[in-house]
Amino acid sequence: VKGQTGAELVLDVLDAEGVEVAFGYPGGTIMPLYDALYRHEVRHILVRHEAAAAFAAGGYARASQRPGVCIATSGPGATNLVTGIADAMLDNVPLVAITGQVRSMLTGTDAFQEIDVSSVTQCITKRSIVVRSVDDIDPALRAAFRLARGPRPGPVLVDIPTDILKMHANATPSSETPRSIQQAVASPNTDAIAKAIEALRHASRPVSIVGGGARWSGAVQAYREFCSLLGAPHCSTLHGLGSASPGDLRFLGMLGMHGTKRANLAVREADCIVALGMRFDDRVTGDPRTFAPSARTVIHAEIDASEFDKNVKATVRLHGDLRATLERLNAALRRSPRRSYDAWAIRTLACGDALPCDAPEDGHLSATDVLDAFFAALPEDAIVTTDVGQHQMWAAQRTKPRDETSFISSGGLGSMGFGFPAAIGAQLAHPDRPTFCIVGDGGFQMAMAELATLRRYDLPVKVLLIDNAHLGMVRQWQQIFFGSRYSETHLPENPDFTMIVRAYDLHAERIDATCDLAMVIRRFVREPGAALLHCSCHPHENVWPMIPSGTSVDQMIESVPA
Amino acid sequence: MRRMTIRDARLLARIINLADRCRCIYTLLSAEHHGDDSAYHVSIELHGAEDALQLLDAQINRLLANDQQEFYR
Numbered sequence: 001v002k003g004q005t006g007a008e009l010v011l012d013v014l015d016a017e018g019v020e021v022a023f024g025y026p027g028g029t030i031m032p033l034y035d036a037l038y039r040h041e042v043r044h045i046l047v048r049h050e051a052a053a054a055f056a057a058g059g060y061a062r063a064s065q066r067p068g069v070c071i072a073t074s075g076p077g078a079t080n081l082v083t084g085i086a087d088a089m090l091d092n093v094p095l096v097a098i099t100g101q102v103r104s105m106l107t108g109t110d111a112f113q114e115i116d117v118s119s120v121t122q123c124i125t126k127r128s129i130v131v132r133s134v135d136d137i138d139p140a141l142r143a144a145f146r147l148a149r150g151p152r153p154g155p156v157l158v159d160i161p162t163d164i165l166k167m168h169a170n171a172t173p174s175s176e177t178p179r180s181i182q183q184a185v186a187s188p189n190t191d192a193i194a195k196a197i198e199a200l201r202h203a204s205r206p207v208s209i210v211g212g213g214a215r216w217s218g219a220v221q222a223y224r225e226f227c228s229l230l231g232a233p234h235c236s237t238l239h240g241l242g243s244a245s246p247g248d249l250r251f252l253g254m255l256g257m258h259g260t261k262r263a264n265l266a267v268r269e270a271d272c273i274v275a276l277g278m279r280f281d282d283r284v285t286g287d288p289r290t291f292a293p294s295a296r297t298v299i300h301a302e303i304d305a306s307e308f309d310k311n312v313k314a315t316v317r318l319h320g321d322l323r324a325t326l327e328r329l330n331a332a333l334r335r336s337p338r339r340s341y342d343a344w345a346i347r348t349l350a351c352g353d354a355l356p357c358d359a360p361e362d363g364h365l366s367a368t369d370v371l372d373a374f375f376a377a378l379p380e381d382a383i384v385t386t387d388v389g390q391h392q393m394w395a396a397q398r399t400k401p402r403d404e405t406s407f408i409s410s411g412g413l414g415s416m417g418f419g420f421p422a423a424i425g426a427q428l429a430h431p432d433r434p435t436f437c438i439v440g441d442g443g444f445q446m447a448m449a450e451l452a453t454l455r456r457y458d459l460p461v462k463v464l465l466i467d468n469a470h471l472g473m474v475r476q477w478q479q480i481f482f483g484s485r486y487s488e489t490h491l492p493e494n495p496d497f498t499m500i501v502r503a504y505d506l507h508a509e510r511i512d513a514t515c516d517l518a519m520v521i522r523r524f525v526r527e528p529g530a531a532l533l534h535c536s537c538h539p540h541e542n543v544w545p546m547i548p549s550g551t552s553v554d555q556m557i558e559s560v561p562a
Numbered sequence: 563m564r565r566m567t568i569r570d571a572r573l574l575a576r577i578i579n580l581a582d583r584c585r586c587i588y589t590l591l592s593a594e595h596h597g598d599d600s601a602y603h604v605s606i607e608l609h610g611a612e613d614a615l616q617l618l619d620a621q622i623n624r625l626l627a628n629d630q631q632e633f634y635r
Contacts, residue, residue: 122576126628147631306620306627 003169006134006160007036010098013141014042019069021045021060021428023053027073028113030100032165045428045457048449050077052421054084055447058093059422062408063383064429065215067094067148074101075113078159079120083415086124088155090412091239092216094148095155096141097121101130103163118159126154134167151186151321152304153216186303187324188317195316196274197332199297203272205344206232209255209284212239212411213277213303213322215404222326223276224248229333230274232341233348235263237278238411242401250345253353256284257547258393260355264545264553266348272297277322279304280311281412282549288312290552301325355397356544356558364538365513367391367466371398371438373521374464382406383426383435387419387443390472393543395438405430417446423461424453434462434525441467441494448497451504454530462524463532468539469494476542479560490539501532510534563590564608564622567601568629574604577622584618586610 004012010033014022023045026034037044047053050072057068068088072081078099088095101107102114118128126147131140137160144156200206208230214223224245227234235252236243244251253260255267267273273295278284279302285291288311292298300307300314301322308317318325357368367390375398378384384399385408386392392409401407408426410418423437439447444465454461475489501508507527511520511534524533544558568574574593581588590607608615 119572119575122572123579127570147628151631304624304627306624308620310617310620 005032005036006137006165006167006169007032009134009137009169010141010160010165011036011040011042013138013145014069017142017145018066022069022071023047023056023060023425024071025050025053025073025077027077027100029102029162030071030073030077030165032162033071033098033100044071045424045453047421048452050080051083051417052424052447052450052453054081054095054097055087055415055418055421056425057095058084058088058091058418059385059408059425060429061088061093061095061425062215062422063405063426065218065405067096067145068425069096069098071098072100073113074099074117075115077113078115078117082120082124083413083417085121085155085157087410087413087415087418089124089126091410092153092212093155094150094153096144096148097155097157099157099159100165101159101161104132104161105163107161117157121157124155125157128157129159131158131160131164134164134169137164137169150216150303186320187328188301188320192316192318193328193332196299196318196329197336199272199299199316200230200274201336201339203297205270205294206230206272206274206341207266207270207348208232208234208274208276209237209267209278210234210240210243210276211237211278213301214240214243217277217303217322219277219323219326220404222323222330225330226326226333227251229330230341231338231345233266233345235259235266237281237284238396238409240278241396241399241407242404246400246402249349252348254396257286257549258397258543258545260353260397261545261556262348262351262353264547264556265351267292268294268553269348270295273299275300275302275312275314276326277301277303279307282311285311286547286552287550290554358538358541358544358559360538360541362538363513365511365517365535367468367535367537367541368394369517370464370466370521370535370537371395373517374438374525375399377518377522377525378436379434379525381433383408383423383430383433385409385419385423385426385435385437387437387439388414388416389440389443390468390476390541390543391438391440391466393473416443419443420447420463421450423463424450424459427459427461435460436462436464438464438466440472441465441469441491441497442471444497448500451501451506455504455506458529460529462527462530464524465497465532465534466537467494467497467534468537468541470539472541473543475540479540479542480546480557481548497532497534507531508534510536512536564606566604566606566622566626568604568626569601570629571595571602573625573629574602576625577606580621581608581610581618584610584614584621586614586618
């Protein structure tokens with residue numbers, strides 16, 4: 001009796017791992033898997049470019065906190081996944097990429113669509129696995145899911161030759177159940193916890209900074225309790241947004257290059273930094289030598305020991321799962337006499353929460369006005385994805401996400417073209433939640449073929465397109481750092497995006513400064529199906545404040561230098 | 563001299579790439595596969611500026627942690 005084919009085994013593992021949705025694009029060597037998919041329950045989402053498959057799988061993973069799965073054929077299909085895989089690597093997103101490969105006997109012959117994608121992806125995956133026999137499919141894929149989940153999540157690639165997908169297996173698949181991200185727990189030792197508590201006891205001006213680790217370790221509730229027990233001001237990296245309790249008055253907003261003034265000033269004045277699940281990225285620290293210059297103590301809680309001292313030296317290392325770490329810190333704080341940091345917190349809030357902006361008044365729509373109106377009208381349960389650039393930073397400054405799944409952005413890699421497919425993934429992860437994508441005109445044109453995906457699956461994703469006819473962030477840097485020499489950043493030939501959207505039989509509307517902004521945005525937000533709101537905005541509006549790359553908070557600028 | 567045990571031999575290529583990227587060099591590299599434990603026993607001598615070596619060391623530690631966590635070639 002013949003066993004299952006390799007392709008059927010792949011789908012069995014996806015089933016066993018709880019995969020409900022996979023994103024992909026068929027092609028020559030992966031055809032046996034698509035043939036098996038034809039009569040299988042795993043929902044396959046056909047994208048229009050493999051890059052979108054990887055980004056959508058990343059968006060799905062970020063919204064669902066489960067591994068995303070993307071599928072492509074060998075050669076160009078596999079290489080088109082690369083940016084999305086790298087994006088997942090730098091943002092610690094659990095992702096399993098499955099690629100077809102040329103027949104085993106052709107390996108190494110430079111066959112049609114043969115690329116050694118395992119080597120190509122070695123430095124942007126936790127592991128790139130080559131399957132050598134049909135009996136290895138089950139253990140290899142299960143290992144891929146375990147690795148992708150953690151302890152520090154990330155992408156894993158599994159490359160399977162097409163003959164192995166067609167071959168019949170002898171082995172019986174294992175009945176192993178998947179491990180959740182939270183189960184891979186290491187906890188810091190008692191001594192380290194005691195040192196952290198002691199450091200906090202001596203601190204007068206502590207500030208905690210939360211990063212993406214809170215999202216992936218399921219630590220958000222523990223973090224909120226920590227903030228409440230400590231009573232000190234706190235701020236967030238881009239990926240930590242959504243960790244703080246909505247409405248927490250001690251939350252100072254996002255830190256870093258385009259972070260809030262008060263978050264950056266508080267970190268400058270702090271005598272103790274509590275860094276939780278964050279890696280002191282250069283967009284957060286600026287020049288690491290001048291980061292938090294008054295801090296006598298840096299308590300760093302991190303799952304990946306290789307992050308300690310990489311960018312900023314830690315005086316107390318809390319190596320382990322963030323949730324377990326915070327639960328132990330919280331228990332210790334409950335036993336300790338409570339200190340009041342109210343005066344310090346009031347001081348950090350003194351400079352207010354107003355964001356400096358250019359406020360153009362020359363007949364153009366202001367992008368920041370659009371985003372202010374958008375976030376004011378947004379339902380509480382909304383998911384917002386962003387692309388990369390000015391709109392991303394304006395959104396990060398203004399968003400007030402209810403939880404860690406509500407604001408999704410490409411941080412580490414900063415991949416343009418991410419936002420729209422990521423919204424498709426997020427919508428599929430949470431069909432019941434309204435899902436929005438904020439995107440610029442540059443990034444949307446990298447991914448707008450996925451309008452077909454919205455149409456095909458009738459997905460109610462809403463796109464807020466901030467069109468300033470420029471690659472705005474690059475233009476801003478050219479204005480400030482390159483003598484206003486606007487090299488290749490002006491996009492005057494942008495199309496009428498509403499016509500493109502309508503060609504897919506989707507709803508679209510275009511607005512400019514003459515519209516009743518609040519009313520239009522409210523209507524857009526309530527649109528029941530897919531929609532695009534094309535906002536024709538001022539071409540030269542900038543993101544403020546800004547700490548120029550590699551400098552310190554003392555060099556923060558709030559308008560174009562004279 | 564740094565000694566390590568790895569299961570995925572391709573990590574050697576990755577470590578050499580990383581050393582180059584961190585502006586370090588290797589002056590000695592040996593890898594033996596005994597077959598009994600399916601592992602490679604590696605010795606590598608790395609040179610470079612102190613901070614570069616420290617960064618490289620952390621990156622190698624991360625690769626080794628992943629290699630130890632789960633191995634499937």
